[in-house]
Amino acid sequence: MIMKTIKIALISIVFVFFAGNGLLMAGHGHKKEKKVGILLVTFGSSEKSAQISFRNIEKMVKAKCSGIPVRWAYTSHIIRKKLAKQGKQLDSPEVALAKMIDEDFTHVALQSLHTIGGEEYHHLRRTVGAFKNMRVFQKIILGYPLLSTQKDIERVVDAIIANIPKERKKDEAVVLMGHGTHHPSNAFYSALNFQVRLRDQNIFVGTVEGYPEIDLIQSLMLKKRTKKHI
Amino acid sequence: MIMKTIKIALISIVFVFFAGNGLLMAGHGHKKEKKVGILLVTFGSSEKSAQISFRNIEKMVKAKCSGIPVRWAYTSHIIRKKLAKQGKQLDSPEVALAKMIDEDFTHVALQSLHTIGGEEYHHLRRTVGAFKNMRVFQKIILGYPLLSTQKDIERVVDAIIANIPKERKKDEAVVLMGHGTHHPSNAFYSALNFQVRLRDQNIFVGTVEGYPEIDLIQSLMLKKRTKKHI
Amino acid sequence: MIMKTIKIALISIVFVFFAGNGLLMAGHGHKKEKKVGILLVTFGSSEKSAQISFRNIEKMVKAKCSGIPVRWAYTSHIIRKKLAKQGKQLDSPEVALAKMIDEDFTHVALQSLHTIGGEEYHHLRRTVGAFKNMRVFQKIILGYPLLSTQKDIERVVDAIIANIPKERKKDEAVVLMGHGTHHPSNAFYSALNFQVRLRDQNIFVGTVEGYPEIDLIQSLMLKKRTKKHI
Amino acid sequence: MIMKTIKIALISIVFVFFAGNGLLMAGHGHKKEKKVGILLVTFGSSEKSAQISFRNIEKMVKAKCSGIPVRWAYTSHIIRKKLAKQGKQLDSPEVALAKMIDEDFTHVALQSLHTIGGEEYHHLRRTVGAFKNMRVFQKIILGYPLLSTQKDIERVVDAIIANIPKERKKDEAVVLMGHGTHHPSNAFYSALNFQVRLRDQNIFVGTVEGYPEIDLIQSLMLKKRTKKHI
Numbered sequence: 001m002i003m004k005t006i007k008i009a010l011i012s013i014v015f016v017f018f019a020g021n022g023l024l025m026a027g028h029g030h031k032k033e034k035k036v037g038i039l040l041v042t043f044g045s046s047e048k049s050a051q052i053s054f055r056n057i058e059k060m061v062k063a064k065c066s067g068i069p070v071r072w073a074y075t076s077h078i079i080r081k082k083l084a085k086q087g088k089q090l091d092s093p094e095v096a097l098a099k100m101i102d103e104d105f106t107h108v109a110l111q112s113l114h115t116i117g118g119e120e121y122h123h124l125r126r127t128v129g130a131f132k133n134m135r136v137f138q139k140i141i142l143g144y145p146l147l148s149t150q151k152d153i154e155r156v157v158d159a160i161i162a163n164i165p166k167e168r169k170k171d172e173a174v175v176l177m178g179h180g181t182h183h184p185s186n187a188f189y190s191a192l193n194f195q196v197r198l199r200d201q202n203i204f205v206g207t208v209e210g211y212p213e214i215d216l217i218q219s220l221m222l223k224k225r226t227k228k229h230i
Numbered sequence: 231m232i233m234k235t236i237k238i239a240l241i242s243i244v245f246v247f248f249a250g251n252g253l254l255m256a257g258h259g260h261k262k263e264k265k266v267g268i269l270l271v272t273f274g275s276s277e278k279s280a281q282i283s284f285r286n287i288e289k290m291v292k293a294k295c296s297g298i299p300v301r302w303a304y305t306s307h308i309i310r311k312k313l314a315k316q317g318k319q320l321d322s323p324e325v326a327l328a329k330m331i332d333e334d335f336t337h338v339a340l341q342s343l344h345t346i347g348g349e350e351y352h353h354l355r356r357t358v359g360a361f362k363n364m365r366v367f368q369k370i371i372l373g374y375p376l377l378s379t380q381k382d383i384e385r386v387v388d389a390i391i392a393n394i395p396k397e398r399k400k401d402e403a404v405v406l407m408g409h410g411t412h413h414p415s416n417a418f419y420s421a422l423n424f425q426v427r428l429r430d431q432n433i434f435v436g437t438v439e440g441y442p443e444i445d446l447i448q449s450l451m452l453k454k455r456t457k458k459h460i
Numbered sequence: 461m462i463m464k465t466i467k468i469a470l471i472s473i474v475f476v477f478f479a480g481n482g483l484l485m486a487g488h489g490h491k492k493e494k495k496v497g498i499l500l501v502t503f504g505s506s507e508k509s510a511q512i513s514f515r516n517i518e519k520m521v522k523a524k525c526s527g528i529p530v531r532w533a534y535t536s537h538i539i540r541k542k543l544a545k546q547g548k549q550l551d552s553p554e555v556a557l558a559k560m561i562d563e564d565f566t567h568v569a570l571q572s573l574h575t576i577g578g579e580e581y582h583h584l585r586r587t588v589g590a591f592k593n594m595r596v597f598q599k600i601i602l603g604y605p606l607l608s609t610q611k612d613i614e615r616v617v618d619a620i621i622a623n624i625p626k627e628r629k630k631d632e633a634v635v636l637m638g639h640g641t642h643h644p645s646n647a648f649y650s651a652l653n654f655q656v657r658l659r660d661q662n663i664f665v666g667t668v669e670g671y672p673e674i675d676l677i678q679s680l681m682l683k684k685r686t687k688k689h690i
Numbered sequence: 691m692i693m694k695t696i697k698i699a700l701i702s703i704v705f706v707f708f709a710g711n712g713l714l715m716a717g718h719g720h721k722k723e724k725k726v727g728i729l730l731v732t733f734g735s736s737e738k739s740a741q742i743s744f745r746n747i748e749k750m751v752k753a754k755c756s757g758i759p760v761r762w763a764y765t766s767h768i769i770r771k772k773l774a775k776q777g778k779q780l781d782s783p784e785v786a787l788a789k790m791i792d793e794d795f796t797h798v799a800l801q802s803l804h805t806i807g808g809e810e811y812h813h814l815r816r817t818v819g820a821f822k823n824m825r826v827f828q829k830i831i832l833g834y835p836l837l838s839t840q841k842d843i844e845r846v847v848d849a850i851i852a853n854i855p856k857e858r859k860k861d862e863a864v865v866l867m868g869h870g871t872h873h874p875s876n877a878f879y880s881a882l883n884f885q886v887r888l889r890d891q892n893i894f895v896g897t898v899e900g901y902p903e904i905d906l907i908q909s910l911m912l913k914k915r916t917k918k919h920i
Contacts, residue, residue, distance in 0.1 A: 098324035117644060131360065133363065134324075150646055150647070184612075187610070190655060191647035191648070191650035191654070193654060194653060362593075363592075374874060380877070383877060414837075424880045428906075552791065555789060559785060587824060590823050594820040
């Protein structure tokens with residue numbers, strides 16, 4: 001329950017950043033008719049609940065950028081294969097961009113829906129860089145993932161605080177678990193943990209596969225509890 | 231009639247070069263299972279006769295490289311759009327390569343079926359270069375177009391000579407017309423004209439939109455005829 | 461006679477401009493003799509004390525990789541210009557790498573000496589990527605900056621703890637100030653602050669231009685002090 | 691004397707193309723002060739006579755583009771090494787471009803002084819492409835080599851005809867020898883041979899290492915002579 005609420009909150013943040021990136025049009029003297037498109041790029045998910053989030057994101061993007069076609073791409077090869085077996089053909093970022101060339105798009109704004117700028121995001125950056133170097137689009141830009149600039153992190157903290165269910169008592173701990181990665185971007189979980197706790201000492205951010213591990217989070221919780229008892 | 235015969239001859243030459251390129255496997259330490267694929271890249275055509283040529287090329291490639299999947303891509307945007315209206319979905323090189331990434335190909339050999347290394351071929355080179363820089367394939371190579379090295383030109387001359395119908399008399403002129411281009415590669419038509427005429431003074435190579443123009447070819451033919459009359 | 465003169469003349473001219481094709485520089489399967497080099501890349505500094513650090517780093521690198529030439533490059537344009545006025549010619553990464561091509565290096569390892577993976581580091585990554593795509597080196601790699609993987613951060617925490625002067629008392633605060641940036645990598649300071657304080661609650665990491673600001677660090681110190689007083 | 695005349699003629703052609711390329715300035719929103727530079731790129735030569743040609747080219751370029759700094763780069767590694775031993779430090783294209791970044795150039799026009807678009811020229815193209823992809827210059831362009839478009843070839847033919855010494859008799863053969871290459875661009879010699887002979891049947895273009903070989907040129911000369919004798 002808590003998780004779902006937070007998810008929706010985070011979506012609104014994503015949207016803010018997307019809108020912020022805007023579409024700056026460079027005058028290269030190309031004669032093609034201008035055709036702007038948006039490509040939303042997610043890791044992908046086989047969960048039904050995620051589809052609802054994706055649909056909500058798309059609605060919000062379309063509401064803000066009305067008239068601009070919105071496409072989707074999925075960076076997870078495993079998810080794409082899994083859904084292909086269920087008859088859903090999902091595009092990789094490479095396929096999605098290649099199709100947009102073919103459809104005469106001249107300006108493409110990609111928005112990463114990843115949580116941190118990890119391996120998936122950096123692979124996406126390399127793909128976008130390669131398409132940039134092909135010089136087939138007049139402009140192609142990629143928006144940062146959720147946890148990026150300090151302002152982004154602050155908005156995420158706000159969203160987390162705002163979406164904690166009201167029935168939760170102040171001394172009840174809330175633990176948010178991210179995936180975690182061996183990539184340097186794993187540090188964003190530490191940063192988020194530090195910053196969210198400045199606002200509420202009983203909210204913790206941990207990761208399943210990276211740092212801070214659940215054991216560390218538990219020991220931090222115990223330390224807090226001890227203090228509380230004193 | 232003559233044209234069809236020559237076309238088939240040229241195909242065999244294309245094939246020779248394709249086979250010649252081979253598949254050199256780089257050891258980058260990638261752990262993906264090796265999966266080799268061939269991508270034949272043509273300008274494309276809406277003519278039915280061209281489809282026969284394409285099928286013949288594919289047969290020959292498959293005969294020589296049995297077991298290796300063969301894909302097609304079409305560089306002409308106009309042809310792709312035209313055939314899409316007829317319900318035939320053709321891939322651009324970008325889409326074809328992006329799909330091959332998605333299908334886990336590790337080694338891709340592209341063979342250009344263009345006549346000369348003009349704009350279409352150089353655009354293709356840039357596309358291949360961009361996919362190379364993505365580092366998603368362990369190896370990606372692009373074969374030269376038909377008229378390239380001196381050895382290539384000599385084989386084309388052989389094929390032209392070999393495919394002139396036998397009923398043609400020695401003093402009858404044969405004029406082969408290429409498309410012609412404003413690109414520097416247009417010089418290959420002059421080179422071919424020079425070299426084919428060393429073998430048979432009554433065979434001429436001209437172009438529709440480039441140099442040598444049909445007027446020049448006509449004046450060369452008249453000059454020959456005058457000489458013959460003497 | 462005239463003919464001969466012209467021939468020689470043109471040959472020499474042609475030769476001047478063109479003899480280069482004689483050099484068979486095979487793109488793949490390089491036949492060049494292997495030559496490994498290290499390029500240490502720092503922001504640069506006009507402080508004398510920094511020169512000592514640079515010299516120490518170089519000593520350590522040379523001790524570990526004996527026999528491998530070590531070069532330096534400086535990413536700060538301002539520092540390079542400043543030192544040029546003092547008669548010290550420092551290379552940008554682009555110039556340093558271009559010179560290494562010229563000196564026949566085949567394998568180059570760059571090590572970033574930046575603190576975080578910010579703008580300077582990402583610009584360097586783009587430069588290295590471009591040289592990679594030139595395919596002039598057989599191998600070119602770039603090491604992460606100081607604060608990168610979780611293991612790196614832990615080592616930095618260890619080093620900080622180990623280098624606190626012994627005369628410092630446990631309840632005396634230690635504040636380490638980083639530069640700070642608007643780039644997402646600024647989050648590494650929050651992460652470091654969080655992790656170093658897990659080891660010693662009285663060590664703080666702040667930044668001059670980013671987050672955590674000195675005001676925040678001060679308020680954290682005051683909070684600690686209050687607690688201590690209780 | 692003759693040599694000098696021809697040299698100047700060729701230079702003027704080079705210059706025409708250089709000027710033709712112009713400097714198109716794109717508005718990318720960069721805030722750097724605009725600084726335009728020219729980089730002339732030659733194979734290089736250790737011959738003194740070539741230095742005179744280089745100086746003449748530079749004079750002509752400076753006369754047409756007054757106020758724009760002109761730099762030189764040399765693509766031949768061997769020539770660079772040879773002249774380095776004589777104390778002359780020549781820049782490779784990579785070093786020259788890297789230095790121009792450092793000197794705050796924003797717009798760079800490179801002009802290849804190569805005869806044909808062979809290996810050296812295509813290597814240079816790759817270098818220029820890599821610097822383009824670095825996005826350090828607002829604009830970087832590379833001019834075609836001497837023998838490129840049909841218009842270029844026609845100008846070269848004009849220059850050759852115009853520079854044949856007047857004392858040469860119509861039935862005296864003139865043979866121009868190029869270097870020749872295994873690269874597809876070798877076809878430009880055939881094209882030039884074909885086109886120059888349309889204007890004067892007694893002028894021949896051959897190559898030292900490619901096609902047309904001197905033997906072929908000799909047999910063509912003999913054939914002509916036979917005809918003349920008849």
